[in-house]
Amino acid sequence: MGILGAxxxxxxxxxxxxxxxxPYYLRGKSYLTLSVKNIRxxxxxxxxxxxxxxxxxxxxxxxxxxxxxxxxxxxxxxxNTIAALGIANRxxxxxxxxxxxxxxxxxxxxSYNYGARHFDRIKEATxxxxxxxxxxxxxxxxxxxxxxxxxxxxxxxxxxxxxLGIRAMIGAxxxxxxxxxxxxxxxxxxCIKYSKSGFVFSISRQGIIYLxxxxxxxxxxxxxxxxxxxxxxxLITTLVxxxxxxxxxxxxxxxxxxxxxxxxxLSPVQDSEACSAAVNEKNADAQDFSADDREGKN
Numbered sequence: 001m002g003i004l005g006a007x008x009x010x011x012x013x014x015x016x017x018x019x020x021x022x023p024y025y026l027r028g029k030s031y032l033t034l035s036v037k038n039i040r041x042x043x044x045x046x047x048x049x050x051x052x053x054x055x056x057x058x059x060x061x062x063x064x065x066x067x068x069x070x071x072x073x074x075x076x077x078x079x080n081t082i083a084a085l086g087i088a089n090r091x092x093x094x095x096x097x098x099x100x101x102x103x104x105x106x107x108x109x110x111s112y113n114y115g116a117r118h119f120d121r122i123k124e125a126t127x128x129x130x131x132x133x134x135x136x137x138x139x140x141x142x143x144x145x146x147x148x149x150x151x152x153x154x155x156x157x158x159x160x161x162x163x164l165g166i167r168a169m170i171g172a173x174x175x176x177x178x179x180x181x182x183x184x185x186x187x188x189x190x191c192i193k194y195s196k197s198g199f200v201f202s203i204s205r206q207g208i209i210y211l212x213x214x215x216x217x218x219x220x221x222x223x224x225x226x227x228x229x230x231x232x233x234x235l236i237t238t239l240v241x242x243x244x245x246x247x248x249x250x251x252x253x254x255x256x257x258x259x260x261x262x263x264x265x266l267s268p269v270q271d272s273e274a275c276s277a278a279v280n281e282k283n284a285d286a287q288d289f290s291a292d293d294r295e296g297k298n
Contacts, residue, residue, distance in 0.1 A: 051195040054199065055186065055190055055198050055199040055203075056190075058199070058202050058203050058207070059100070059186075059202045059203075059206075062203055062207040062210075063093065063096070065206070065207070066207070066210055066211070066214075066230075067086075067093075069211055069214060070085055070089065070214060070226060070229070071085065071086070073214055073215065073218050073226055074223075077222075077223050077226075080158065080160045080161050080164055081223060081226075083161045083164075083165075084152070084161050084164035084167070084168045085164075085168050085226065085227070087151075087152050087156065087161075087165045087168070087169075088165060088168035088169045088172045088227075090155075091144060091151055091169065092144065092169075092172045092173065092176065092230075095140040095176070098140070099133055099136060099137060099179055099180050099183050100183055102129075102132070102133060102136070102183075103129075103133070103183040103184055103187045106125065106126075106129045106184060106187055107187040107190070107191060109121075109125055110122045110125055110126065110187075110188065110191050110192075111191045113125070114191055122192075126184070129184045130180070130181060130184050130185075132180075133180030133183060134177055134178075134181055135180075136180060137176055137177030137178070137180035137181075138177040140173075140176065141174070141175075141176040141177050144169055144172075145169065145170055145173050145174070148165070148169040148170060148173075149162065149166055151169065152165030152166055152169060164223075167227050168227045170227075171227030171228040171230070171231055172227070172230050172231070174228075174231050175231040175234045175235055176231075176234070178234045178235065178237070178238040179205070179234060181238060181241070182201070182234070182237060182238060185201070185241050185245070186198050186201050186202050189201065192252065194252070197244065197248075201237070201240075201241055204233075204237045204240070205233060205234060205237045206230075206233070209236050209237050209240075210229065210233035213229050213232050213233045213236070214226065214233075
């Protein structure tokens with residue numbers, strides 16, 4: 001079935017995932033119960049979701065748009081160039097998703113702690129997130145450069161495509177590590193109510209900065225300009241973000257200090273104990289219900 005078969009397989013996989021997860025909620029095993037009656041649309045929780053969700057959505061949107069734009073610009077150079085660019089974008093896209101996934105976990109953690117006013121945890125988590133994301137980006141970029149030849153060869157046996165693909169892989173990977181900083185910084189801004197700034201930066205790397213750079217570099221350096229456009233866009237985006245962070249450092253620090261401290265929030269140990277107590281209480285209720293049921297039958 002070719003491409004159609006791949007598409008059908010993806011749809012079937014989505015249905016299977018839903019079929020596995022849905023019974024867990026329908027059988028009442030979860031603390032959450034699904035019901036249409038419980039659906040409420042209120043601005044107090046829809047607005048924060050949109051402020052955080054739209055920038056995240058635009059990151060994924062511009063990832064697709066940037067690939068399409070690169071293919072359009074590369075079209076005059078022939079099918080081999082498009083094929084090489086496609087291979088490089090596919091591989092770098094996979095590693096991009098790895099760092100993006102890590103940023104989602106970081107986002108959840110600091111969102112909860114921001115709401116609980118645990119700013120020390122936010123600072124510590126942010127430092128570690130930057131360290132791990134940038135280190136991971138360096139390692140992934142190094143692997144992509146060192147193993148560019150076998151990676152490209154796994155997708156094509158054409159020597160011309162392999163040669164161009166290696167150049168494209170190196171161009172896309174040379175400053176890839178900066179995406180680790182960008183992803184964490186964008187999430188950080190979104191979670192501390194700098195949603196407008198986070199939105200602008202989320203569409204910069206592969207949008208408002210990348211697209212002009214792509215066109216300009218293609219005109220100046222032709223084919224090589226296309227391969228290294230993403231690296232230059234990464235560099236410019238990172239520099240702009242660093243300037244912004246330095247410029248707003250005191251303002252962001254003062255804003256955090258002005259927020260009232262929460263004294264009614266459980267510590268991680270207390271939270272864990274409360275969760276365990278809730279589970280035990282639910283199990284005890286279930287046992288009491290079962291015992292009452294047996295007595296009623298007798």
